Amino acid sequence: MHPILKPALRRGWHDLNTVQFGITPAHAVVLGPVDTATGSFLTLLDGTRGVPLLREEAQRMGLPxxxxxxxxxxxxxxxxLDDATGGGRTGAELRKQTHAMDRLRPDHAALTVTTSEPAEAILKLTARRAMRVQVRGAGRVGAVIASVLTSAGVGHVDVRDGGCVEPWDVAPGGHPVEATGERRDVSARRVVRSMAPARPPRPDRRRSAPARLSEPDPEEPPLSLVIIAPRDGLAVHSPDPAAVEDLLEAGIPHLYAGVVEATGVVGPLVLPGGTGCxxxxxLGRADRDPTWPRLLAQWSSGPAGRQVQACDLGLATAVAGLAAAHGLAFLDGELPSSTGARWEAAAPGLDWHARPVWPHPQCPCGAGERGNGQEVSVDAVPHDTMAG
Incomplete structure (x- = not known):
């Protein structure tokens, strides 16, 4: 171990014996009392020395x-405390890839802030490289989500969509202007490849092709998450249950994100059988408003669905960023606040607020059997069993 004080946490002294690491209340730590000799010793915790050498330095400084x-x-x-040489073989391999590590340095620094154990950050970063996320939808929101995920180190990001790139699909971080007229999925996948810090681990090509989604693809790792970002905002505001039957059957977590009539939506993150789908x-909306299915049928078949929809670029970018951040938090082993809830913000005020999505007792997904509003722990959804 080569101990290093987490560089991402700025250091400041309240007085001669009290030191604060970090600025923001969410992550700041105040340490004291710290005597003068120990304060001087802290400067040696820069990741260049192993523990035996640090002990020798301490003896020379007169520390007991x-x-x-x-x-x-x-x-x-x-x-x-972090470990400058931690993370095992995969951590060492990533550090050797200088170009990739330079791209991911801010992400690694952020992970050191949000984790507690030494080397935990590099382990999470290397774990992302082996994960596979599918983004369904490649408009202003979906293409940017895919770009952010791959830039943050997710090794396998697949984009699914039909049709061709329209001028209004173009967005910073998503489809470039020159992709107009090209197939959306082809353009989005090229963006993903161009933004990847490094090539993902090579897939195992020795197995036969899968017969269905619930079976692992021999050329890719199993799905850890699917993000549903439809270009039609109605499909995220009132998503079609039939469109995700394959995900529910396979037990694949999925997150909704999009913009409908100048309102941004992120969530819910659905854990099949555990949270509302x-x-x-x-069903919940129909309980509150019996006319809802009738309205939904009219909106789905009306002419508005074939027109260019209201999707402010700033709001679309904010939605994409928030959705990607929630997705990354989930991939890193946390349950973001979109788990079983929808975050919404309407222009022009853009006041984000959460609305719970309760499991319905009559839904065949089974989440209602766990009890309305029951929290799901991280231990209940281990990532190594999230197979696609």
Whole structure:
């Protein structure tokens, strides 16, 4: 181990014996009392020395035996310590890829802030490289989500959509102007490849092709997450349960994101059998408003669905960024606030607020059997079992 004080947390002294790591209340830690000699020793925790050498340095500085080990345990317990050489073989391989690591350095720094154990950040970063996410929809929102995910180190990002790129699909981080007229999926996949920090791990090509979605693709890892970002805003505001039957059957987590009539929507993140799904949402709305299915049928078949829809570029970009951030948090083993809830913001005020999506007792997804509003722990959805 080569201990290093997390560089992403800025350091400041309240007084001669009290030091604060970090600025924001969410992640700041105040440590004290810290004597003068220990304060000077902290400068040696820069990742260039192993623990034995640090012990020798401490002896030369007159610090008592055992002081280094106790200090490292104290710093580690406070979530302030990282390991500059941690992460095992995969961590070492990523560090050797200088270009890729330089691209991912800000993401790695952010992960050190949000994790507590030494080397946990590099482990999460390397885990992203082996994950596969599918984005369904490649308009102003979906194409940008795919671009952000691959830029953040997700190794396999697949984009699914039909039709050709229209002038109004073009967006910073998404389809470029020169892609107008090209197939949407082809353009989006080219953007994904161009934004990838490094090539993903090579797939195992020795197995036969799968017969259905629920079976692993021999040329790609199993799906960890599907993000549904339809170009038709109605399909995210009132999603069609039939469109995700394959995901529910296979137990694949999926997240909705999009813009409908100048309102941005992120969520819900659906954990099949654990949180409210699209069908739960539909049943709940029909309970509150019996005319809802009739309205939905009219909106789905009316001329508005064939027109250019209201999708402000700033709002679309904000939705894409928030959805990608929630997706990354989930891939890193957390449950973001969109789990079983929808975040919405309407222009021009853009006041984000959450609306719960309760499991419905009559929905065949089974989430209602767990009890309305029951929280789902991270342990209930281990990522190594999220197969597509």
């Amino acid at each position: 035996d055992g002081h280094v080990d106790a200090l490292l345990e104290r710093l580690s317990g406070a979530g302030l 699209a069908h739960c949402l539909l």
